[in-house]
Amino acid sequence: MTATSGLVRLGRRRLGWRQADLGVRIGCSASTVSRLEASRHPADIRLLTAAATAVGLPPILLAAACGITTGADPRPTRVAPHAPPTEEDPMHRRTLLTAAGTAVPASLLLAIDDALAVTPTGTGTVPVDHRLAQARKMWDTGRxxxxxxxxxxxxxxxHRAARSRTPLDHARLSACYLLATQVLGKIGRYERARLTADRATTYAAVAESPIATAxxxxxxxxxxxxxxxxAAAHRLPATAPADRLFRISPAGADLYAVGVHWALGDAGAALEAGRHLxxxxxxxxxRTSRMHTDLARAxxxxxxxxxxxxxxxxxxxxSPSEVRDRPSIRTIVSSLSSRHLHTPGxxxxxxxLTR
Structure with a gap:
């Protein structure tokens, strides 16, 4: 693939989009996006520009990848007159880059990276159950x-509590990593979410808890x-116990159907599934704000x-964070602003998004 098509592919994956999702945004099919990303030769520049814009690729970077010079001063910009030379940690650099354009401070993502690399020392001042309940409340209220x-x-x-090696404490540890997976997935940080999900799975297995495992x-x-x-995602639910382990309601099932139809590209069916929500x-x-954003995407x-x-x-x-913190929703707002600025709201x- 060319450098430009590779950047488009990286940008799409960073946003958690499938090729079909990008295709909807730039007015072409998933197969066209696939050819665009896999092409070893320069692609249609208009389509390439549209794809690059959709995934948030800066114009100057697009120009550089296409071999277009801009006449800008090639000398590096000095941001501090006496700054010592530094060798930036690649992980921290990636974290700062992926935090750009969202409402999530980069410092928080760096702290998460550190916590996943080296387990933090526990304070032990507040029971884990209480801290987990408070954290769950933050999730439920979109904080x-x-x-x-x-x-x-x-x-x-x-982790400190799990030193007891009791099944209950291992199940609690799994629940903590599960919550981390949910919030990291919500803000589009899927690489970190994959790591925390793996750990949640591991500690659930150690706890031998069917509920935690499911x-x-x-x-x-x-x-x-x-x-x-x-394919891997499809195989996993089959490993869960057959018992009903999650609270579900007719409205919850309808909302799930909205997401399924939207993901399949059938907006009409998605809206029909959600018309009574x-x-x-x-x-x-x-959950309430998720209903609104899923319907908005449809x-x-x-x-x-x-x-x-x-x-x-x-x-x-x-829940303001449902709009501000999710890259896919921010992209829709950006598209609305550029194409439909006079539309009410x-x-x-x-x-x-600027606050």
Whole structure:
């Protein structure tokens, strides 16, 4: 593949999109996107530019990858007059790059990286059950930044408690990693989410807990799907116990159907599945706002910017982080701002992303 098509592919994967998702945004089929990414020769420049813009590739980087010079001063910019030469840690550099364009501070992601590399020392001052319950409440209310700040300490305390080697403490440790997987997946950090999901699975197996094992398998399958590994994701649920382990309601099933049809590219079926959904059918702000964002994605796929903006505004009012922290939703807002700025609600959405 060319350097440019490779950058498009990297950008798409960073956002957690399938080739079909990118195709919808730039007006072509998944097979066309596949050919674009695999091409060993320069592609249609208009299509390439559209794809690069959709995945957030800066114009100057696109120009450089295409071999286009800009006449800019090639000398490096000095950002501090007496700064000593440094050799930046590649992991930290990647973290800072992937944090750009989201509402999540890079410092929190760096702290998560450190916690996953070296287990933090537990404080032991607050029972793990209490800390986990508080962290779960942060998740339910969409406080992603607060939860990310809490995770290193929570994992440290859970590891400290697991020194008892009792099944219950190992199950709690699995639950902590499970929560980490959920929030990292929510903000589009799938590589980290894969690591935490693997650990949740491992500690659930050590605990010999069917419930923890099934929960870990479910979250891991979600991460694998976002990493373009559908076959592996499909196999995982079959390993879970046959008992009903998750609370489900008719509304929850309908919302799941919305997501399935949207992922398959059938926006009409997604909207039909969700036409009876109401906010009062969901127990937490996280689930309620997820209903609105899933419907917004279906409306966007259907080509209805006004309805898309309406659902995203509803999600913003229930849980602002559901709109601000998710790369895929931020991309829709950016597209609305550039193409449909005068549509009711779009200016408010765009302003919300800058706060």
């Amino acid at each position: 992603h930044t607060a939860l990310l700040a809490e995770l290193p300490g929570l994992l440290g305390d859970a 929960a870990a398998a479910r979250e891991l399958s979600i991460v694998l799907r976002h990493q373009d590994q559908p 109401r906010p009062d059918q969901f127990p937490t702000p996280e 409306w966007w796929q259907y080509g209805k910017p006004e309805q898309t903006a309406r659902e995203l505004l509803a999600a913003l009012r229930v 779009v200016r408010e959405l765009a302003l919300a």
